[in-house]
Amino acid sequence: MLADRSIAYARYVDRSRGLVNRKIFVDPEIYQVERENIFGRCWLYLTHETQIAKPHDFVNVFMGEEPVIVCRDGDGAVHAFINSCRHRGNKVCRVDAGNTKAFVCPYHGWTFDTRGDLQGVPGHRDLYFGELDRADWGLVKVAQIASYRGLIFGTFDPEAPSLEEYLGDMRWGLDLLFDQGDFEAVPNITRWSMDVNWKFASDNAIGDMYHGAWSHRSAMLAGHISGNGTRSASIKPPQRDNGFTMVTAYGHGFNANYLEAAAQLDTPLAAWRKDPAARARLGELRSRVNRANMLVFPNLFVNSGSRELMLRNPFGPERIEIWKTILVDKNMPPETRRQQVRASNRHFGPAGMFEQDDGENWDQSTAGARGNISQRYDLNYSMGVGHGTFVEDEQSPPRIESLYNENAQLWMYHVWAEFMDAESWPQLRAEHDEPRGVL
Numbered sequence: 001m002l003a004d005r006s007i008a009y010a011r012y013v014d015r016s017r018g019l020v021n022r023k024i025f026v027d028p029e030i031y032q033v034e035r036e037n038i039f040g041r042c043w044l045y046l047t048h049e050t051q052i053a054k055p056h057d058f059v060n061v062f063m064g065e066e067p068v069i070v071c072r073d074g075d076g077a078v079h080a081f082i083n084s085c086r087h088r089g090n091k092v093c094r095v096d097a098g099n100t101k102a103f104v105c106p107y108h109g110w111t112f113d114t115r116g117d118l119q120g121v122p123g124h125r126d127l128y129f130g131e132l133d134r135a136d137w138g139l140v141k142v143a144q145i146a147s148y149r150g151l152i153f154g155t156f157d158p159e160a161p162s163l164e165e166y167l168g169d170m171r172w173g174l175d176l177l178f179d180q181g182d183f184e185a186v187p188n189i190t191r192w193s194m195d196v197n198w199k200f201a202s203d204n205a206i207g208d209m210y211h212g213a214w215s216h217r218s219a220m221l222a223g224h225i226s227g228n229g230t231r232s233a234s235i236k237p238p239q240r241d242n243g244f245t246m247v248t249a250y251g252h253g254f255n256a257n258y259l260e261a262a263a264q265l266d267t268p269l270a271a272w273r274k275d276p277a278a279r280a281r282l283g284e285l286r287s288r289v290n291r292a293n294m295l296v297f298p299n300l301f302v303n304s305g306s307r308e309l310m311l312r313n314p315f316g317p318e319r320i321e322i323w324k325t326i327l328v329d330k331n332m333p334p335e336t337r338r339q340q341v342r343a344s345n346r347h348f349g350p351a352g353m354f355e356q357d358d359g360e361n362w363d364q365s366t367a368g369a370r371g372n373i374s375q376r377y378d379l380n381y382s383m384g385v386g387h388g389t390f391v392e393d394e395q396s397p398p399r400i401e402s403l404y405n406e407n408a409q410l411w412m413y414h415v416w417a418e419f420m421d422a423e424s425w426p427q428l429r430a431e432h433d434e435p436r437g438v439l
């Protein structure tokens with residue numbers, strides 16, 4: 001469904017005052033436009049390169065609600081195509097992952113290779129298939145695929161800018177994680193679902209260090225240790241200056257808090273902090289960071305502290321599936337690797353202490369957006385609005401020298417409205433605002 005041009009989605013987000021209308025979290029029609037204008041256009045995370053390491057390896061993933069097969073052909077090149085036979089639309093592969101030279105539709109046996117091209121149709125020689133001979137009936141291909149530091153992304157929009165341009169300065173943020181070591185994905189992913197709107201999960205990822213000391217206080221008091229061996233956050237009341245915030249083009253951003261002076265770094269999981277090569281890659285500013293909660297717009301949460309990728313994929317306005325991938329340094333001793341995986345599962349995932357706190361929060365936020373009377377009253381995202389100071393120096397792309405503010409969340413909603421109002425990628429690209437515009 002194309003956007004109704006009589007509606008300006010920008011009216012739902014008041015960036016200068018820090019207000020967001022609740023309707024955008026529950027309205028079924030808005031969600032249908034999101035499927036087209038957000039999930040049909042943006043670069044979306046697909047899988048980690050090490051999860052399809054060998055020729056003919058494949059994984060089944062989702063881009064929005066579209067089931068997509070990502071696989072390597074016999075030469076090792078990566079392809080992605082919609083998991084839906086062109087004959088009657090059935091899935092041609094129903095398992096999560098594996099290795100195969102062909103995908104065969106269970107209904108009539110149409111057969112596709114690992115490039116998604118149609119290889120054979122039972123009876124093709126004897127029966128008459130008029131259309132089959134005149135057009136490409138291979139699986140529908142994802143328009144563009146590219147990767148950044150092991151993360152494979154795809155977009156359905158042939159007009160989308162390159163992944164490099166799309167990520168832009170956010171790459172400096174992602175490298176907070178990737179410069180720590182040489183990462184591979186722990187085999188398999190953990191999947192679970194929540195009855196929440198996807199944007200509440202994204203707004204927690206992009207800039208909500210604020211909730212940590214309150215929502216996760218019980219976990220921290222219990223001595224929770226993050227995946228990279230340091231405590232996850234301060235249990236002291238929020239201190240504005242103990243970190244920084246970054247907002248980058250196309251809706252990405254993060255909060256990063258600094259290590260506290262009292263942080264214990266003599267654990268095996270924190271050993272990387274003493275590695276001079278890692279410190280040199282990170283540079284002085286990033287070496288001081290305890291953890292960064294990052295969002296690659298629209299729906300990939302990257303956590304530099306616990307070393308996790310959490311994809312929050314929408315299945316309706318009030319439903320997400322979360323897919324969690326744990327990244328570990330290839331050079332870690334096996335016992336340290338096991339420690340990191342255990343720490344991760346205590347933290348995020350269905351049994352994770354933080355995850356359960358957050359899931360309940362987003363569930364309640366979504367519920368709080370349903371009321372037709374409530375919807376007349378905007379949500380307040382005004383913390384720090386008009387009070388941010390951008391620092392421009394050689395240490396990083398422009399950053400806001402404050403940890404606790406809602407600038408990144410507002411930026412995400414502002415860009416959301418831009419995508420919703422734009423006719424196309426070229427229009428969005430031409431009219432895209434400056435991330436710094438509000439301060």
Ligand SMILES: [Fe+2]
Pocket residue numbers: 204211212215216354357358
């Ligand atoms: Fe949280």
